[in-house]
Amino acid sequence: MSSTALDRLLALVQATGDPADVEVVAELQTAFVALQSARDAAEAANEAKTRFLASVSHEIRSPLNAIYGYAQLLERNEGQGAVRAAQVIRRSSEHLSHLIEGLLDISQVESGALKLSRDTIRFRSFLEQLIDMLELQARAKGIALALDCPPGLPEFVRGDQKRLRQVLINLVSNAIKFTDTGSVTLKVHYRNELATFAVIDTGIGIAPEDIVRIFTPFERVAGGAEGRPGIGLGLAITQALVRIMGGDIQVESTSGQGSHFSVRLMLSQPLEPPVDAGTGAGGVQGYVGRTRSLLLVDDDPAHLAMLTGLLEPLGFAVATASDGEAALALAARVQPDLALLDVSLPGMGGWEIAEQLRQRYGPAVRIVMLSGEHEPHPANGVERSANDMFVMKPFAFDVLLDVLGEQLGIEWLHAGGTGMSAVRPLSAQLPPNLAGPARPHFAAIERFVRIGHVRAIESEIDAIAALGEEAAPLADRMRGWLDSFDLGALSACAKAAQRDD
Structure with missing residues (x-):
């Protein structure tokens, strides 16, 4: 009826x-x-x-296209340009991971409950990486993609790196999609902690009557959108993220002549650069202190091989197992400092392995659970007493290093700004009879590093060398860090020496 x-x-x-x-x-x-x-x-x-x-x-098409395209280039060129291709593939994979996480954030965006992080962003490098990721998409259409940055751009800014990346990728990718000839430019201006990002294209433009609708979810404006992927959600999410970050987004466009999107955000500068930033390029090269042993448990051989290849060069003793029985047997032999356990395993699951490790070794072994599921919680609540930390897959290697550093209480050594590697000094540890007398000097070095008192640091290193011949190798290494002004390595060494036996 x-x-x-x-x-x-x-x-x-x-x-x-x-x-x-x-x-x-x-x-x-x-x-x-x-x-x-x-x-x-x-x-x-x-x-x-x-x-x-x-x-x-x-x-997901843009990052997938970058991954697929650069993988094919590697195959055709037999590994030429492998480092740059690997960097683009990694960053595109990171963006895919962030998109997946973003799906879980949509309800938070709508409710206004989204939490922002305060990351220290290496500004110019961040922008260059973003352009590298989208370059293949622009090249496929035969258009130029450019980054226009002023020479006085700060090296570091503070903000939510993931959300800022999502905003800029949405805008630049959208500009490429609607530009058939000409160019797309990301122009950046920074003054008084106010960052302005302008995405300028020579594309099809937007009609005046459509400008008011482009930020509406699921809207598809006329005049050229036909046959192009997407249904208009990207700009709606972009506007929501910009507003949540306390910013403003504007658009100016002329139909047939291109568009100019402008985003303004407050991005403050950190009071001092991060300690691990170093004075130049270079990642973690090792750590100070005794060798730490790790037990890796996963039923995926590729995952185990990847982690082993990343961790062994840093000085870790790595043992691997693909099931629970082998993991417990290995633990009895090597007595690991930390176990990385996958949650989903055939037979004995990760939580059960964690429980048995905790019962056998107590807090002597740190336990970190890895899983592709979103913070799973077994019904029996074993994880509350068994594990020390939970990490979601996929994870960035830097995140894993942060977890290892926190759980094992170790300090990382980084490549020095002059190219001298601050590698873990395996033969340069102080013997027990010198460790006690050297401890006050290490405390002084840590204090002088914070204020940049180079002569005082040099004096304390000389005092350590004077303790005995066995202290000479470590003193020489520390002088090398001082000569290259690698204060981060000196600070890490001083902290570790005060803690290690």
Whole structure:
């Protein structure tokens, strides 16, 4: 029965029928309206879901294209340009991971409950990496992609790196998509902690009547959008993220002549550069102190090989197992300082292994759980007493190093700014009879590093060398760090020497 038929029936009953019948028909009419409204809402939700899934498919195409394209270049060129290709592939993979995490954040964006992080961003490098990731997409269309930065751009800024990357990738990728000839430029300006990002293209432009609609979810403006992937969710998410970060987004465009999107955000500069930033390029090369042993447990051989290849060069003693029984047997032999356990394993699961390790060795072994699931919690609550930390897959290597450093209490050594590697000095540890007398000198070095008192640091190193011949190798290494002004390595060494036996 339709709504019109119900209206006619209600009018007829009101004219000739019993009041009770009138009440029944009125209730039927109300119920019908409610059902119709629920049906319309369900249909709208289903349509929104379909559009959303289509948009997600579009959002992952750019990083996937970069990964696929550079992998093919590596195959064709037999490894030429491997370092740059690997960097682009890694950063594109990171962006895919962030997109997946972003799906979980959408409800938080809508409710205004999204939490922002305060990261220290190496500014110019961050922008260059972003352009590298999208360069293949622009090259495939035969258009130029450029980065325009002023020479006075600060080296470091503070902000939510993941959200800023998502905003800029959405805008630049969108500009490339709607530009068939010419160029796309990301122009950056920074003054008084206010960063302005302008994405300028020579594309199809936007008609005046469409500009007010482009930030509406699922809107597809006319005049050139046909046949292009996506359904208009990217700009809506971009606007929401910019506003949550306390910024502003504007657009100017002329149909047929291109568009100019502008984002303004407050990005403060850190009071001092991060300690591990060093004075030049270079990642972690090792750590100070005794050799730490790790037990890696995963049923994926590729994952075990990857972690082993990353961790062994840093000085870790690595043992691997693919199941629970082998893991427990290995633990009995090597007595690891830390175990990295995958949650999902055939037979004995990761949580059960963690429980048995904790029962056998107590807090002497640190336990870190790895999983591709979102913070799983087994019904028996074993993880509350068994594990020390949980890490989601996929994870950045830097995140893993942070976890290892925190759990094992170690300090990392980095490549020096002059190219001299601050590698872990295996033969340069102080013997027990010198460790005690040297401890006050290390405390002084740590204090002088914080204020940059070079002559005082040099004097304390000389005092350590004077303790005995066995202290000479470590003193020579520390003088090398001082000569290259690698204060981060000196600080790490001083802290570790005060803690290690």
